Amino acid sequence: MRDLPPRVPRPAPPLTLPTPAHDASLSPRVTSLDDGLSAVTFSWRGQAEEVRVLANKLTHDTDAAVMERTGDLWHRTYVVRDGWRASYRLSVDGTAIADPLNPRVWQGFSIAETTPPSPWLAARAEPLHELSRQTIGWRYDPVRPPRGTLVVLDGEHWVDDLPVMLDNLIEAGELPPVTAWLVESGPDRVGRLTCNPEFVDALPYEGATVIAGQSFGGLTAVYAAHRRPDRFVAAVSQSGSFWWPNGPEPEWLTGELSPSAPPVVHLQVGTDEWALHGPTARIGERLQGTYREYEGGHDRYCWRNELATGLITAYAS
Template sequence: MGRVSEDEVSVMTHDAEPTGGRRGASAPARRHPPKTRRPTPAPVVASPAITALEARIAELRAHPDGVHTPQTLVDAFRAEHASSPIIEPDPAGVPGLRVVTFALHDAAAERVLLFVNRLTDETDLDRSLMRRVPDTDLWHLSYRMPDDWIASYSYSVQRPGHLAPWERQPDQRGVRDALDHGLADPRNPSQITNRAGVRISVAALPHAPAEPWRAVRDGVPQGRLTAHAGPDGRRLWIYEPAAGDHGAVAPAPTPVLVVLDGDVWCDAQPLPTILDNMIADAAIPPVTAVFVDSADRERRWAELDAHGGIVDWLADRLRPWLVARLGGAIDLAPRRVVVAGQSLGGLAALAAVVRRPDAFGGAIAQSAALWQPDVAREAAACPPRGARIDLQVGLQEWVLLEPTRDLAAQLADDGVDVVLTEVDGGHDYAWWRRTLPTALRRQLAEPQDAEADPA
């Protein structure tokens, strides 16, 4: 975390007590998301480019010329298609569709599994095994996808004499861990860091959401990012926006953005840089962001679960700590405090505005874990009409898509200010970081009036 000011770093620990109402209480048994098959198999198709290559190889085998071999034809193909994946027009000419071909050159591989976020069905991995062009080093697999599709992907390679990485695991969790530690595509410079901390590749078709604010820009002042031991010793990072050309702290008071899984978003996913650039472009006002560490996997599941207690910790422990630390530099009126999260974090963000409207007025819930129905039921019983809610979900998330649509419709019918955004993608940082700014612009828009929040 190169941006974190060293002189601001306090002693930090992962061993703090559980949050909020969980302290000293017996927690319900951990619930697991359902492992259901894709409702329809991923749309595997033949690539016109690969088909033409195989035709040339077949012609060569029928009529050897003494010069070329199947591998030399593949080498020429590789030079012609220098980047991966290969994106081609739909062979049937259907507007809005493309053929996406993943191509890996590995002569020593025995089998290669292509792991594409939510195209790969973890209950049927054989469908994601790549095909090899015989007598060459080329492995390939093609899908027919809408031209706004985006997904992260990686390769898992079986070597001769060894079990495949995905087959030497004792359970589904081990299989997923093996898939999360795949290899990035060496011919694709677009990469992202997954939840396991592994660099993997990103396939983004021409009309996928853009990310104009991701890269550091010359001349844009950087906000200050500092690390702290927050309430109960939990690790926190605070982003304070810069103002002017010299990086001075922005005028007070600013709205507050609370980011769950903050350890990911202030490092692997460059949200501080995104905020710098959005503020510089006047896309959002200056904002103070608080990145909340999720610690290890088990603690994350325990705390961000619908029964986990993180919401009360944010309201009753974090808010007073922020007042003591930042005072008048921040505006903690509920309408000016937004909670953002993904997956279980998205569920917790929703729970924040449903359960604690006295503390939180905005929620950005990306791919919220609505396979847990508790929060949606609470919202139906007591609609959070004073909140602004942004729901975002991937069209490839077959477990979450319909519950998210249902919740959006329910909230709208109940008069809640809700916006639903659907992205052709999976459960994936590849699109979460691209569409988060859209929700930030709406959530952080300056208030239209100066009326105080109702008592």
Template sequence: MGLNACAGAPDGVPLVPDSPVAGTVAGAERSAVHPLVLEDGDYVEGTLESGAEPAELRLVDWQGRPIRLLLDGTTGREVFRFVAEPGMAALRVTLRSPGGYELTLTRRIAVGDQHPVLVGHLSPAIEALAADLKRGGSTEPFWREVARRGTPLVEPLEPGRVVMTFLARGARHSVRLLGGPTSDHEILERLGDSDVWFKSFVVPSSTRLSYQVAPDVPDFPGTCRECREAILAQLRADPLNRYPWPADAPDPYNQFSLVELPDAPPQPGIGGEAEPAGRLVTERFASRILGNARDVAVYVPPGVDPAGAGTVLLLLFDGPDYLNRRAPIPVVLDRLTGDDRLPPTVGVFIANPSAEARARELPANPAFAAMLADELVPWLASRIGIQPRPDRTVLAGSSYGGLAAVTAALARPDRFGNALSISGSFWWHPDDAAPDRPEYVAGLVALHERRPVRVFLSAGLFETTADDEIGILESSRHLRDVLEAKGYDVVYRDYAAGHDYFAWRGALGDGLLALFRRRR
């Protein structure tokens, strides 16, 4: 029986997972009660957003008597957790002064879905090897099988999920993994005193990622940042992986290793080596507004007339990173326009003057938006004759570039009617932002009237952060919700991937098709 399935259950909007409940409190009690529909043993996570008003959150029984204090005097957005027990009928929100709040159950895990901690190893192959070593066996048969299969090892778990195990052999004291199915450096574990180092993860069967390994990273006295950055001295492609990327890199230190599971979605315009068939011209562009200069490369696919009435103008940030073999976007444009999936499209690849300028210009910088709208677009018109309508112009980018695409389009919808964000850094906020408003862009959207901008957002399922911090995945999903609530035309996709050009090159094609696909 549900915990509050009894007479006398409290009034108020019931709480169900992923359905935020907003309310206001006034009067002497300044509290509101929301019934829970749970079963004994359910694990529950949620958030309470109260802005600047200190808030208290309690579990109460069906008569309103307090059972447990979950949050006490918190402001802004706070996370709470509990395990449902008999008698827990509702959550009561109390504010110290009249005001508004938003209460959300973000997660509910039934008892039947709460799996016990695994005893032994997640990977059956590692479990079998550990047992064999205890019997006095050798690792040689294991490594012969690894050489036959390649790494990482992928073993079935259940429909839609697999166990993925990264391996290294013979390190002296440590192995780190960068680019695996998390957003952090991962440390491989040594199997006893053998030559096997490993780390296993449960991942979707649609996973696509690139990664590197770093054996025996130096450990020396220094700051946390210095020790963390020491991984760069040893990062290289996995020598046991069969898919180095790019294949023609000068050495393994400049390569990544690829993983592309069978259920990974197709990447539009990607497949097979090819050279761009159109015209690529790079010029130096100087900005009076920003007081600097940068390279701007313009790509026109075969048969595309930049001055055509329906031509799409794609402005892509971090441009050089999308002109190489890791993300060959000119070839993608050739294929998508050539087979008539996209209308004629001109690609403009915008470089950064420096890393410092990138960090200053891309995160929600009004001057950068003004440069794009008032200097770059007129400059392009003078160079190639393009006269783009806002609804045929798209700003696009990844990471900080995704943040810039959305914020610049919202700042200048008179020029830019579309924004395409890939793994956008929507966790970002100005240094002087209020501590209870960390998601700056979502706040801007909520405060302002809807702009005539269509938005494509995407994020990787592995782009989460530890503890209760807001990462790319969480902030992208939240921004999607806020945009939809304001009436924006939004397309959202997430991928079983990380912060990774191997996934981004496909997401860019997905975004262009979502915004401009030709109807047949």
């Protein structure tokens, strides 16, 4: 990104290790290693022909997702960098299930992480907001007079987490009181979130507004800041789909950005999202703002833990 050093890819850690002997009553088990690495061991017990670990982009090699078998115990150990987290399932003979040995379940997925969850997601005893259903999604109103506006795309996925996060950030003074619009994507998500000018022009705003999104929503957040700089002063883009569209002319938005008036964007992408690193680096060269890599993949659980960092940066700039 402008005025920032270029991204220097870090060498990947070793992919897998032999699974150490352990009591497979709890999965996964995390063991600290040297040099900022951890070993994460997944286990499953039962009769099956094949068991796989389904964690987004944990491995490039599909065969490395297959768990090893010792009797009726299936196991696989991966080496990850400290700070890594993921939502995952197990595939048992082709059927995806939550990990029965893992008590941590979120939205039907099991959770593995080598770092504590974001403190901004801790529920408060009493909410500090009102949340109302609107035609376009939901509206968050803080109890204090608002001094800013936030638009979050794919709002149906944020109804539980975003109000808690904003309550905590505002109460701690990390964000000004904001009115937030959780804009629902609906069944035509791809049509709405692929640089659709009609959709962007219809988004709510009031005063200086920040917009945030993930995947196609991350693409559209940057597009909105580019198309309507009179409305959106900054964007937070998590794992943006900047490769779009498929075909002979990919990365359309990168070519559309004006070098003379680059939008302010705070980019986030997972270290495991190898397919996104090139497009993200290329669009980053045409933007103002910041760049952050988190340890993980294309994973909504990662996004919920990282969004607060992007919002704090956006409102501080």
